[in-house]
Structures are given as structure tokens and as C-alpha cells.
Amino acid sequence: MNFSYLPHTEAERAEMLKAIGVASIDELYAAVPQRLRDFSLEIPTAKSEFEVTQHLKELANQNRSTNEFASFLGAGAQRRFLPSAVDWILHRSEFLTAYTPYQPEVSQGTLQVIYEFQTMISQLTGMDLANASMYDASTATPEAAFMAMRLTRRRRVLIAANVHPEYREVLHTYAAGPGAEVVEVPLSGGRVEMGKLQELLTGDVACLIIQVPSFFGTVEDGRALAEAVHAVGGLLVVVADPTTLGVLEAPGAYGADIVIGEAQPFGNPVSYGGPYVGYMATKDKYSRQLPGRIVGATTDSSGQRCFTLTLQTREQHIRREKATSNICSNQALNALAATVYMELMGKDGLYELGNVSLQRAHALASAIAALPGFSLPVDGAFFNEFVVKCPMPVDTLLEKLRAAGILGGVKLETWYPEYKDCMLVAVTELNSPAEIEYYVSTLKSLTAEKAVGAR
């Protein structure tokens, strides 16, 4: 029988078996114990490409894409403009179907892309070097913590409670491995409570992990936090949203030692949470403790510039149990998307990306704050995400908004019970002024309905 992607005819199989000197493929499996061979697979029978495509279309149609809505969902996954050129390049088979560039002579394309990615991430974060990528920001979080532990030979890891809740969860899961002692720094009004932080900053602190902007969208004074942790000999790890870095100060400039983040918004669709692309950058003096692949420039035997994987003595395939991390596959193709995106945006584009999102977010926030019953419970500076307190249960409000074609935000109570009736609203360059007005007017009419109902 013939199946997709299997080229052999029965005649060819017979010819090959003859060359091997066996009578059947079963003979090649002779080492498999007989008693293990009796089972049946609960997998459907083969289908044609057309049938499979139809089936997948049906499944896709049982979902409702964010693109069918006015979407104000953020919280670590951002629907952003995807320039057409990005996906066009991702379709290049030479990038898509290449392996990890272990053979530099036939992998210069992938290697140079990674070098350009590393360079631009270093630029954005104000660091000296970056690696080739991590799985995502959540897994980069424990990797950064462990790196800080190796550098300081300390085990205590402080993480602000306004870092993405799922990044913190991943850190807690990982911590049990190398015996990290993770302590969450409490908040006051959505921000790190400085007094509590000072109490927690003891001489055994490896690092403080903060997120800028925080999960609540707030922008805190990074310099003060850097000084505080440096004073006890610990390192500052910043989780930075790269879409803000055309506008916000580079974490390196305010004292970050390791910068990590999620580069998904650069050219990668939301895709139900993955594949995304984490990044990780640091200072020169820490390069030997950076996990993951790193590409360096060098020359070939004829003297021309070329690129190669380097500092590989940090990695699992060389160092095995002494490696800085077990990471092998990373997110190279997603990093390619981010690289193309950054090059298309350029320096001015990145500034505009941040500025447009920020200006629109503030316009929406002010308009919502002016609506009866709504308020902004978190004080102070924010970027393009903010917390809204609603005059009715969030689930009810979000459902009504959805009926009106709006994905209004993310329910904050899921992770922060103290923020009852609150939602996290994100605004990007894709939320037009008209969409913003529609959101405000819909909120207004929904709450007016409620007021009528209450009478």
C-alpha cells in the first residue's frame, strides 16, 4: 500500500531487502520481543491531503480568531501588525527545513540571521551580547535565575509579584531542580513595595527579577531597584517587553545584569500561546554563564568573514551534566521572524510602535476612567496595558463585550484575588481610534443597561 511521503514501491523494497540479505522488514525487527508486538493503534486510517485540510478547516472554524474581534487582550501574548514580508521569508524552505547550524560551511544563512538577531537584541536591551533564543519568556525566567545563582554562588531568588503570573509559576516549577529558594516580593498598589523589598534583600540574594512594564502595565523606577539589589551584591534581572524598548530606557542603562523577554510580538502571531521566542541578553563578563546557543563572527581559511556557533563548551552536547542548561532546540524560526520584523521596522519604526501603543492606551484609559462606575485602581505610570475596575463582575462584562464583538481584556482576579472585578486591558497599534471609541461607547451602554435594570 502506498502512503503520503513514502516513496518506495514494493519492487524497490524487495530489491533493498535482497541487498541487505533478509527476506522481510520483519526480520530487521527480530530484536523486538514477540510478546510486545500485539497491540492496535487508536489512530484513524490515512486520509488524503484534501480530506485532512477540510477537517482542519472545520476545527479552525470552531474557534473564533482575535481577528474577528476588536481585541484588547494582552497579558504576555500580543496581537501585533505582521508585515507581509515576514511570513514570505518564513516560507523559504532553506530556512524552514534547515537543521541547527552545526555545519557552518552550509549554514551561513541561519548563522548570520542569528548574529543579526543577537546584535539587535543587544541594542534594544543595552547589553553586550544575547543568545540565539530561548523557548519563551516564561522558561527564560528560571534560566536567568539559575545563571544569576551560578554567577553569585547564592541560592535566593527574589521575584516581584507583578511579574507575569505564569512566568512565576514556571520559576517555581524549575526551582526545585537546582534548589533555588524563590521568594516573591509583595506589592503595594500594583508596584514593588520598597520597604518589604529592603527587608528581603539579604546577603544571600542571587538576583531580583522584575518585569518592565510589569504584568499590570506599570513602569517603575528601574534604577532604584537596580541600586537596591546591587547594594547586597545581587544581580538585577529584567523581563522587558521589546515592543516598548524604542520608547523605554534600555534596561542596561538603568543597571540590569541579565535581560530576558518575549519577542513574540515581533513578527509572530498569537497562535494560542506558541511557538513564541524568548530572548536573553547579558554583559560581556557573564558570557560564559549564558545558556543556549550563541553565534560569533570569525573568518574562514580564505580570510572572508563568516559565522559559527561558538562558546559551545557551555552546552549540553559538549559538557553533558556540567552544561549551563539542558536547552538544545530553541526557537530559531521564530527568531528569524523577529529579525525580519526588527529590520523592517528600523529604529524609527520601533519608536513609533511604542509611542502609538502608549498614546492610544492612555486615551482609552482616560476615557474609561471617566465612565460612571469604572476606575483605574493602579496608580502611576503605565505603558500600553492597564487595570480597569468594573462596576459589575468581570466575567459578566467580558461576556457582554464579546457579544458586541469586543475581547475586552483579561480577568485579573484569576491570579490576583485582591483585584476583584478588575480586568487587564491592552492597546496596540492594531486598535484603531474608531475601535477605541467603540469600546468606550459599548462599555457606556452596557453599564447604562445595568443602571436601568437596577431601577
Next chain:
Amino acid sequence: MEALIFEKSTPGHREAKLPTSGVAEKPLSEFLPAGMIRQEAPALPEVTELDVMRHFNRLSQLNFAIDTNFYPLGSCTMKYNPKVNELTARMDGFSGLHPYQPVETTQGALKLMHDLEKMLASLTGMERVTLQPAAGAHGEFTGIMMIRAYHEAKGEQRTKVLVPDSAHGTNPATAALAGYEVVSIASNERGLVDVNDLKAHLGPDVACLMMTNPNTLGLFEEEIMEIAEVVHAQGALLYYDGANLNAIMGAVRPGDMGFDVMHMNLHKTMSTPHGGGGPGAGPVAVAKRLVPFLPTPTVEFADGQYFLSFDRPQSIGRVRAFFGNFGVLVRAYTYMLTMGRDGLTQASRDAVLNANYIKAGVKDLFDIPHTQPCMHEFVLSGDRQKALGANTMAMAKRLLDFGIHAPTIYFPLIVHEAMMIEPTETESKATLDRFIATLRQIAHEVETQPELVTDAPHTTPISKVDEVTAARKPNLCWTC
């Protein structure tokens, strides 16, 4: 060669145009603390879309890839990546989903994950599967943390993980990351786990044995039932590294062999593209006794609805934000439906046939340390050629001149001058014949003109790379 994009930058050039804000803008200083406003713009390049397209298209032409070249790369399963998978993963109903959308609006995605889990569980003979891990090594870590949680739930503190000396580098690295002491187990003269050495190292302090079956020599561990028995008798668990799953689909299942937990590499076995080093997906399948420890959330189905369950009190917790590399899962699901159960079985059978065919075609010219039939890959030794002046590295580079990607070399560590060859099932007999002929020609060249081999490659975009300077004086960033 292609210049760096930074060298093509012209001030003022710019492509991606964004809409203006359309709202009444205020100065940034009204919104942000003074010290947090960027003082110096990042030095991103200033180029046009045409510059960018030429740049990346030219760069792509410097790469080997499955769609252009044969990749007999052992342990990496470089099979053809079907294009329909790319189409389905890009459907807006999948790629446009936000992970925090209400589940009422993502029923199709959840059904896909639910059904993919069922298919993978059946394929591996396991009870349940988490789709969360982003890659194989991430899956290994997830599995080992579950093993740890399992022992701890029984009140046991076990400190060691046993790993055969033929194991992938990620195995010991993962065990160390998970806080375990790594103990290496010897292989016997047939290339299989030395059961006596294993027994000598087993004890109440051992958490698990990590194995690949077939192992990295491409050999089936025929004593697997006995191994499972002795491991379990000591209260330890058995971990399966699914990197070599492509050998055994439909032939034998890790769950039936006695494995308790395993990861799969969907970017190997399930045909999703490697993308130059990712993204992958590393689902982890577990036997019944490890189900309580699966990461949260799991995908469940009840009362006609799919939903995410967070109610797992013994869970190890999350290993990644959201639900994993969903786009990769769509591709793998598409592939599994296309192949069907019999197609997957035949894929493994053809993968095994192809590896044995190549082996038969070159065994007279190269040392092959293990003579029993191999599974989907085999390892030869370049010792004989090294003695004549051209080592395995040189022969691997010489293959590049013929448009063939180098096999995995110097791995596994237990074979001198190792060359690990995995053709996969998607290569035609004509390609295999050409590969055999090329290996034979190179063996001949080593005897007659070894410098042709030692100076290779001759036809690639660049020649031999100065790796030493790259590592000693790292240049990792153009503008820094």
C-alpha cells in the same frame, strides 16, 4: 557572501509604516518617569523592504535544507516536512487565537489538542500526555521533575539518575538541571546497556534510568524487559528518550516495554520543520502512576465541552506559559491524520529498511562496530580511514561537496571516529544509492588522494572556519 544588514543601512530609509495614533498625543514625559524614557535610540538598521527581501533570500541560499539537500543526520530524523502542515498551522482559526480567550471560542483548538493527546498516548502505549513542553530537552526536564514528584509523594528522597554512556547529551544535562547526580552506565560489546553494570549501580538512591530504545547506536535494547524489571524492583522508574521514536511506530510501544515516562520530539518523528534549530515540541507521555503529577493545565472533555483543567493538586506545576508550541501541535496533528495508523507504521518500517540498506552498501569499506541489524540509524567508525590520514570530520566535510549534509559525527561518544547515519523514510532509493556511492567514493579518495578529503569542503560558500578565534575572541554583536 552577504553583507550584514547593518552595513546596508542608510539613515532615513525605513519600511514598515504604522498608522499614526489618531488620538491627541501628549509628551512622553507626562506618562513615564523621567529616568525611564529612552535617551539613545537603539541602532537598528534603516532599510527598505526590497533590501530586506534580497538580504534574506540571499542568506537563505547559503543554507542546506531538507528541501534542497539530503540530510542523513543521525538522531535528528530529518524527514520531509509536508507543506500542508504549514497551511493548516497558518489558518486564522488557529494562528489568530489568543491564549486567554474564553474556551467557548477555542473549542476546535482544544479538540485538536485533546485528540492529538489521545493519538500520541496510543502510539506510545501510555496513559496520558502533556503537550506543554517546547522541545525535547524541555520534555526531558518535565519528565524528570514528575519522577522527582512521584518519589517525594512516597516520602522518598532519591539522588541519582542513571544514564547509559551512549545517551544524548541532553539526558545528563537534564538530570543535573533537575538536581540529580548523574551516574553513567556502561555499554556491553554488543552496544547495549550492560545489565550487570546497571544492577551494580541500582539501589534505593536511584530515581530513574534514562534510556533511548533503539539506543543512539541504532540498536534495539533487546533485554529491555529485564531492564524494566530490575529498575522497578528497586523502586526506580524508567525514562524513555523519544528522540528515536521514528524507528518503532506501530512495531512496539515504550509503555508496553515498561517505560513510565517519555518525551517525544514532534519536530523529528511527526515531520514538523526544524526551522534552523526550532521551534520544536516535546510532549511528555506518562504511565498511570505518574498521571497525578502532570503539569497544569490539562485538556479535558465533559458534557460536550472541551476545557482546561487546573485541578491537579499533585501537579509539578507549569513548565511553560500558556499551552505549549500550539502551532507545532497543529502541524503534527495534520501529519498524523495524513499518515494514519498504517502509514505511521510503514514510515518506521521504511526508515529501518533505509538505514539497513545504506549499512549493507558501505559495510565492506568502513568499520561497523555492531553487526546486528540496526533500526532507523546506524553508527560506523572512521578508524580505518583515520589511519590513512583522513578522519571522520574530514569525511563529513567532504560529503558537503557532494551536496549531502554531514551525518552526526563523534557521537555517540563510545564509538571512535563515529559517524551516525539516519536516512529517514522519506528518501527515495535513488537518493540512498547516490549516498552509498558517494560514501564509497570518499573511502576510495581517502586511499588515493587523502588531501582532497582533508582539505574539504571545496564547493561550499565558505571554506574551513576558524573556530578557535571565534571562541577565544568572541565577536557576538556587530554594533556593541
